Amino acid sequence: MKPEQQTTTTNLSLRRGLAAVLVTLALAVTGSAVAKPNLWVYTDLSDPRNQRSGGHPYNDPDDICTLAALLLQANRFDIHAVVYASNTRLGLADPTAFIQETFAAAYRHDRPYLERTFGGYQREIPFKLSSINRGGKPRKFNPREDYRDLTSLDTVRELVELASREPVHVLNWGPLTESAMAVKHCLTTGNFTALENMTFISHWTMSFIAQGSPETPYAVANCRDDALACDYIHQVAAAFPSVKFIEVGSTGQTGIVNGTANFPRNEEFMASRLGQIFMASKFYHGKPDFSDGATFWLLAEGYGPGIDHFRPDGTLDQATEEAARDAFLADGHAIMDNLLLRSNVAAEAANPFPDAFLAERFTYVYQFLNGRYYIYVPLDATYEIFSPQGERVLHGSLPRGQRELDFEPLPPGDYPVVVRLGGIDRRFTLTKRN
DSSP states (O other): OOHHHHHHHHHHHHHHHHHHHHHHHHHHHHOSOOOOOEEEEEOOOOOTTSBOTTSSBSSOTHHHHHHHHHHHTGGGSEEEEEEEOOOOOTTOOOOHHHIIIIIIHHHHHHHHHHHHHTOOOOSOOOEEEOTTSOTTOOOOOOTTOOOOOOTTOHHHHHHHHHHTTSOEEEEESSOOHHHHHHHHHHHHHTOHHHHHHEEEEESSSSOSSSSSOSSOTTOSHHHHTTHHHHHHHHHHHHHOTTSEEEEOTTHIIIIIIHHTTTOTTGGGGGGSHHHHHHHHSOEETTEEOOGGGHHHHTTSTTSSSOGGGSOTBSOOOHHHHHHHHHHHHHTHHHHHHHHHHHHHHHGGGOOOOOHHHHHHHSOEEEEOTTSOEEEEESSOEEEEEEOTTSOEEEEEEEOSEEEEEOOTTSOSEEEEEEEEETTEEEEEEEEEOO
């Protein structure tokens, strides 16, 4: 065995031993095992190679980063479904192949090592394509429909069937479309058992401190994407005690993500497959953006504000949002330590995804909504940008993350871009308009 291999093996063994000790201590403190929370996740996650005009991933890749974090923490929960592409934007491609080759493959690969040390990791994660986003014509919530018949909405119907039997926490990482449909169905049919058993937890469908304001708290992206669903579920939660809806505002972004600033061991995540996805998919401003994770960290005792910090009637005020933000900010590095502990155990497999795999999926060259131009790379990279006439006009090196490009002095036109990373070239075109 080479010296560097021996060192790596020793380090991994030490990490695994430490993890086992921590698990033993945790069990000694908490006593006998308690029932895990049931989770049903609605995420607008899309394949980042499916890009909107300008070149940015069609949906925000923060959900990719968040899902990797959830899968590292999967033994805390019983995950009954991860419903992906739950979004009403036109033109969203089916991301099933991306889900299977990325998340399903990474979880199956890393799970045996996580299970051996921590225990409690379910064998498979049920991934489901959202029933509101099939056939190229997404369905928004219609408050005039009663949703009595859910035959064509299986990812809503199956949630109601689960909630008719047992309690479930419904995590919303994007628009509230399917959650609103489930609530409307239960109110229409009088299924108060299911209604009582569902607790909806939503990230950033209102905020007083980020995007939104005290004057316009609902002026946030996840609410705008299906405003009627957002309005409906907030209103009925305020009116009906049986509808339990927890609004966490922006606290995942302003609290958890900002709380990870200056974490000193980010590079270690690249040794496991789930860790790679977590660290590579959206590392903006020097931080992994797993902001939607606020919805499940509320259920992980000892991190952040806890679920009881929020009212279950869908209401939120600025003081509550700020206090939750501050609690998550204070625990940002502790959350990262816990994720890294698990990633390092999974890294015992010593078989991460190849660099080219990450480069092909998570490299973005785009004009963002603010009109500025950026490159995002999941690995250290170099780039060249050429004028429409073929002259090189910009070039440089990039560490992992995003960089704004100085396109201001350049005339309008189509600019070919070559990004070299992971042993491959990625080619893009940026269009500068008048």
